[in-house]
Amino acid sequence: MGRRRGVLAAAIAAGLGGAVALTLAGCAVVPVTGVTDSEARDRFAALLDDTQRMVGGDWQVHDDPTPRECVIPLWVSGEQYPALRIGDASAAPAAAAERVSRAWTAEGIRVTRTEVGDVIEVSGETADGELIVLRVSASASTLLGESECRPL
Structure with a gap:
């Protein structure tokens, strides 16, 4: 025993x-990706640019070049970049939302789609922690997000 x-x-x-x-x-x-801070920021901007092209129309870019503070697990201070883009109304909001949803999913982005009234929202989160939200309707399109949180 x-x-x-x-x-x-x-x-x-x-x-x-x-x-x-x-x-x-x-x-x-x-957990940080194997790219530099500027490469991570460029990757995020490319995701936004590609999404704009999929939706179409003219867009106003209001991305903030100033990083915001964020926290990585175990309370490690970091910074991330916010983005806001406002676009024309989509001629076919449902089709635009579907194109974006499929493209993001193909890129490995975890996608959630919701509808509130005539607004279709497609939100995504990458494995690197980038957040991106597209809202399309017959009256306007908005695209916003935050880059991954990078340690200081």
Whole structure:
């Protein structure tokens, strides 16, 4: 009986030790993509530009060049860039929303689509933490988002 308790205690200790090590290792390393800050910002801008082209029409770009503070897991300070773009009404809002939804999904973006009245909202989140939201209707289009949070 004593040997079984010793083996059980060792197994529990090993399991707990492994879990603690994995937790600490996962939290100690800040998950950042393998690109520079400017490359990450350019990648986000390209996603916005591509989305504009899929919707069509003329757009006003009101992206903020000043980074905003954000927090990465374990309260590591970071910064991200906000974007806001306002476009013409789409000639076919449902078709535009469907094109964007398919393209984002093909790029590995997690997509959610909702409708409120005549407004169709397609929101997405990339694996890198970028957030992007498209709203289209018969009266206007808006595109907004935030780049991934990069450590300072």
